[in-house]
Amino acid sequence: MIKLALKDIQLFFADKRALMLTVAVPMALITLFAFAFGGAGQTKGESRPKTLVIADEDKTEVSKNAIAELDSLKEFKVSQTSLDSAENLVKKGDVAAILVFHKGFRDSINAGNKPPIEFKYDAAKEAETGILQGALLGNLMGIIGVKSSAKSALEKFDSENPTMDSATRERIHTQISNNFSSSESKKQSDSFIKSTPLIAEEENSPGLIHAVAGTAIMMLLFSVVGMGASLLDEKQEGTLKKLLYSPIRPNSILFGKMIYANFVSAFQLVIMFIYAKLVFGLDIFSHLAAILLMILAIGYACSSFGVFLASFSKSRQQVQGMSTLIILVMSCIGGSMIPTFIMPVFMQKISVFSVNYWGIQGFYDIFWRMLPINDPTFLSRILVLFLLGTVLNFIALQMFKKNILKIA
Amino acid sequence: MISVSNLKKNYESFQALKGISFDIKEGEFFGLLGPNGAGKTTTISIMSTILEPDEGSVSIAGFDLKNNPTECKKNIGVVPQEIALYNDLSAYDNLLFWGSLYDVPKDVLKVRIDETLQLFGLFDRKDDKVKTYSGGMKRRINIASALLHKPKVLFMDEPTVGIDPQSRNLIFEVLEKLHKEGMTIVYTTHYMEEAERFCDKIGIIDNGQIIAQGTLEELKSLSKMKETIVVSFENLSDSLYANISSEWEGVKRIENAIHFFTSEVNRDLSVIILKCNQAGLSISNIDIQKVNLETIFLSLTGKQLRD
Numbered sequence A: 001m002i003k004l005a006l007k008d009i010q011l012f013f014a015d016k017r018a019l020m021l022t023v024a025v026p027m028a029l030i031t032l033f034a035f036a037f038g039g040a041g042q043t044k045g046e047s048r049p050k051t052l053v054i055a056d057e058d059k060t061e062v063s064k065n066a067i068a069e070l071d072s073l074k075e076f077k078v079s080q081t082s083l084d085s086a087e088n089l090v091k092k093g094d095v096a097a098i099l100v101f102h103k104g105f106r107d108s109i110n111a112g113n114k115p116p117i118e119f120k121y122d123a124a125k126e127a128e129t130g131i132l133q134g135a136l137l138g139n140l141m142g143i144i145g146v147k148s149s150a151k152s153a154l155e156k157f158d159s160e161n162p163t164m165d166s167a168t169r170e171r172i173h174t175q176i177s178n179n180f181s182s183s184e185s186k187k188q189s190d191s192f193i194k195s196t197p198l199i200a201e202e203e204n205s206p207g208l209i210h211a212v213a214g215t216a217i218m219m220l221l222f223s224v225v226g227m228g229a230s231l232l233d234e235k236q237e238g239t240l241k242k243l244l245y246s247p248i249r250p251n252s253i254l255f256g257k258m259i260y261a262n263f264v265s266a267f268q269l270v271i272m273f274i275y276a277k278l279v280f281g282l283d284i285f286s287h288l289a290a291i292l293l294m295i296l297a298i299g300y301a302c303s304s305f306g307v308f309l310a311s312f313s314k315s316r317q318q319v320q321g322m323s324t325l326i327i328l329v330m331s332c333i334g335g336s337m338i339p340t341f342i343m344p345v346f347m348q349k350i351s352v353f354s355v356n357y358w359g360i361q362g363f364y365d366i367f368w369r370m371l372p373i374n375d376p377t378f379l380s381r382i383l384v385l386f387l388l389g390t391v392l393n394f395i396a397l398q399m400f401k402k403n404i405l406k407i408a
Numbered sequence B: 001m002i003s004v005s006n007l008k009k010n011y012e013s014f015q016a017l018k019g020i021s022f023d024i025k026e027g028e029f030f031g032l033l034g035p036n037g038a039g040k041t042t043t044i045s046i047m048s049t050i051l052e053p054d055e056g057s058v059s060i061a062g063f064d065l066k067n068n069p070t071e072c073k074k075n076i077g078v079v080p081q082e083i084a085l086y087n088d089l090s091a092y093d094n095l096l097f098w099g100s101l102y103d104v105p106k107d108v109l110k111v112r113i114d115e116t117l118q119l120f121g122l123f124d125r126k127d128d129k130v131k132t133y134s135g136g137m138k139r140r141i142n143i144a145s146a147l148l149h150k151p152k153v154l155f156m157d158e159p160t161v162g163i164d165p166q167s168r169n170l171i172f173e174v175l176e177k178l179h180k181e182g183m184t185i186v187y188t189t190h191y192m193e194e195a196e197r198f199c200d201k202i203g204i205i206d207n208g209q210i211i212a213q214g215t216l217e218e219l220k221s222l223s224k225m226k227e228t229i230v231v232s233f234e235n236l237s238d239s240l241y242a243n244i245s246s247e248w249e250g251v252k253r254i255e256n257a258i259h260f261f262t263s264e265v266n267r268d269l270s271v272i273i274l275k276c277n278q279a280g281l282s283i284s285n286i287d288i289q290k291v292n293l294e295t296i297f298l299s300l301t302g303k304q305l306r307d
């Protein structure tokens, strides 16, 4: 088994073209996507201020102060306009969301009631604006000093965003709670406003994580198909027959391929993350164990997918034709191309039917949600990937015995 | 050493083997001689465990193939009809890999690889990728890769097809050496010269059946005929041939010639010429051939070995 795998690895490194495809092409694509999603080209440690369009209908000292406070946060650049024109900006798609201070803001504050603040956003950008909203809520609570619990803020957020996907929701919840606790403690030390970076753009921007994880997984799927297809090459070239003449167990031919595919997959993913570290400064060292675990899980699921496809096919041409479509569909729904959090809800629901989804979410967990390695959410993704791989391997083994071992 | 009994194999409705039986003693060089599609590869595939027969049994080196395939496999080396090597690996790495599939200690294996490369005259090219090799060189490595575990039994399926004379001679030399060293060899071919040159025993196979087997002498004595008189004509037609064949036992027509099988050339030659003249045939050439596997095959099947 190991011998068979080693032979394939040797062949893999002998084939310079295959090597290029597994290393250079994904690197190029990652670079492209990293720029496209805005993960690259920003100075590390600095967040880009978000333009925040505010319509002040209250027009009192209290509302003006609150707005000024917001403006003083380094995350925001406030631009004020009338409610009508602000709403128009959203409708035209120029901004994703606006914040409205309705009439009666001052009175509510003074009376200690819930202030009439409204967050209006572009329904098509729900997830994106959700993040902004979460951050705003937290900061605003601090600014206006409403004595309400973080819980009520969370509830308010939830009731306003019933359809948001759970991952994004989690992320925002954490942010809201953080803002609360720190803004409350800061108030005691008389510093009124807490400055929390809004979106985790300080080191690992979602754009960059998306570009690296999404692209690496998609490209990995393409290369595992090639590795799986090498089984069919062996059948075509007659070397499979020759392997069967020898006393090795026939199943170990398939297991050898699986080991080989797992090794190259892990190799390819490791290279991609090192590349992301060197070129885009993705912080891989703080999460090394989790990243490696994720790489193994994704490598396993993807290699199984490659062997699985091959076990159903007759020739390399057939697998490659079939796989291109499957991979493109999976990558599309699974968020390798477009992040799932900006997809409509029904798309987010079907995205779970792709390897890409679980892998990408896993990397979001690591880099963006900053979940620790023993977090159940993170571990559940690992589990799903391993289960998926095992099921695919099992089916592949049956099909291999049925289709491929039959030389006649 | 090898016992094959009543092998039958159908590919869907096509009967590829219709009950093949033969026995091979230790150290014997057994030739399976037959035309294209006779069932040689099918027989070898069954004997090398990669194809299951519908009926019949095989035992190799005392092990039953069905019950004990792994022990059988350890004792056989197979040289398939098609060259099967990893083109992107060097000859040396190919041999190292194929050899490693058997229980040969690595240091022993390395020594054997060097010896084998030398034997096949490819030691100097051992680090070149197989894809840079000529057809004949690949064939040599293909054979070498089946020898590294020193099998008791070697199966070779038409190992000299499409090969240059130099490689062919080298392979023949190696075969003779292996034979001398006592290896049991099963060799399929449709070249009767090869069968005549090497084989202790020959099985003639056609249409999935062994139609005759034995030593070359036995096969020759099987046929009462000693010679073939081959008469070529300028104007042979179907009706003229029908005329002749109705009057003479043991004739075959091949294109413009009629083969007359005879036990007495001196007696029959003049009779044949006379008959042909009477029938209105004009003779363009007469050739007298000693009986050989080709003529035996022809007289048994009415077909030529080679298409």
Ligand SMILES: Nc1ncnc2c1ncn2[C@@H]1O[C@H](COP(=O)(O)OP(=O)(O)OP(=O)(O)O)[C@@H](O)[C@H]1O
Pocket (backbone or CB within 6 Å): A407, A408, B011, B014, B016, B034, B035, B036, B037, B038, B039, B040, B041, B042, B043, B081, B158, B190
């Ligand atoms: N996989 C298959 N499916 C259907 N028919 C087959 C298959 N393999 C072989 N045959 C048929 O079985 C017969 C015997 O084939 P086999 O390959 O054993 O012949 P052979 O004697 O080795 O011929 P050759 O000299 O051409 O190698 C042929 O008629 C062939 O067409």
Ligand SMILES: [Mg+2]
Pocket (backbone or CB within 6 Å): B040, B041, B042, B081, B157, B158
């Ligand atoms: Mg054949």
